[in-house]
Amino acid sequence: MSTEKYYGRDYWRSLAQRELSHDDAADSWSEFGTGPSAAAPRAGLLNVIGNKPAGDDPEESLSLADIAPDAVSRRRFFSVVGASAAFAGVTTTGCIRKERENILEFGSRPEDMIPGRAMMYASAVQIGATVEGLVVESQDGRPTKIEGNAKHSGSQGATSVWAQASVLDIYDPERTRVPVTSEGGGEPASSDMGSARAALTKLVTAAAASGGEGLGL
Template sequence: MPSKDSKTNFALLRDKILQKSGKDYWRSVEEFADAPEFEEFARAEYPQQAEEWEDGLSRRNFIKVMGASLALAGLSGCVIQPAEKIVPYVSQPEELVPGKPLFYATAMTIRGEATGLLAKSNEGRPTKIEGNPEHPQSLGATDVLAQASLLNMYDPDRSQEITYRGNSTTWQNFMSQIRAGIDENRVDGGAGVRFLTETVTSPTLIAQMRQILTELPNARWYQYEPVNCDNATAGAKMSFGSPAKAIYKFDQATRILSLDKDIFSDFNVRYTKDFNKSRLYSEEKTDINRLYAIETTMTLTGAKADHRLAVKPSQMPEIAKAIAAALGVSGATSTYTENAQWIQAMARDLQANRGKSIV
């Protein structure tokens, strides 16, 4: 059922679909409907690209534009670059040598987990992100988000000012509004004050927030991540009574079972490093790990698995029960018979490596 707050006219949208022929790609219903509200939002979000938008681009016009672009690209090598002056330092920093990069140790947090990084800087400008080999969480590796953070820094559409309800404002105005709101609620201990942040791991920021909450005991602080392991947290709370987080040691595991979990795309580079470490074969180490993957869609974990079982999403709960029963979990029963031979063989392998397996 359409949302009551939606401004999309679905009757007109249906007529537009019926009039369409050929392929048409779109990312949302609003974009396909070409709603004025969507265009207004997109222009506010990407102002520099808004001038280049067109109502549509046919295949013929696309080929024309691409052909002209390729022809003009060859002219770029014939352009005479204007003369530019190189201005030396009046007082050159002692540690800065032109042409020689500096590396700064830093960390990037995702969902409350920090990845140790080394930021390469050329003459004061960050140019490359690498993993910090001395950090226990990264061991010299990085993920796609860490690499993309550099592009985010130089993004021309990056926010450069404070906005309030779509309008630009100043930092001074923001601070005055915050102070006024806190002072207004200070009488009742900040009962009307709410703080919404991402997951905070900085000891300094945590201490500052605790100091504020001490002064405003009735205020509330909420930490939210749009992409988070909420199901895993809820499961840990059911099992252990608190929202604990499991930390796996893949370098010590000889058998691994993944139940519809993409371990190697979970922005935890330590897991990938540990898994690959125990995967190495040598004369001294002939017993490498073995990975089982049961999943509903193709993932990197499934691609690296020694044994992969593709199932429907509706089958996962029964498969989990069947595995628990095969492993002898107390109270676990199952009537699931499909893929029974595969599950039984996998369960025997896990039992043979009890204490050295991860599920």
């Protein structure tokens, strides 16, 4: 469309627009047709379109602002819609309330958990920009070994060293690695496995003789 101040018969957006009737051409200034900017054309617009030749005095011509003083441009319309959507997102972000969950220990052992028998779980881990399918071996609720999931379409049973080492993230690096004894309420002291085994054997023997009276774990 021309940038001239008036919409004359020498200006068309397309060949199809050229074939429009005067009534249809009068509404063609609106980008949205009967949408938000479709204000009724002012009186005399049809005559201007039909009779205004190119080269007339610009001061006597009819500008687009005169034709549609309240029209909303496409850019303005989408700016308002975008701002409204952004504002709605900001105001509703903090309205999400997640259900409270408590971590509780088992009051009794689940039926499907047998001491010494591993449980296998299908899982996945994100390593950088990729995701690896895993099969996690669990002993008494504690992950102990990671293998690749052969049914995963991405990794197809393979695992990286990072995935293998990820099982160590749940263990405290400062955890006790050797037996610790505390006799007579004194300071805890490190011991060796042989001494700890002998002390436990003595304790268990005494507890068996008394039927477990006085023994607590």
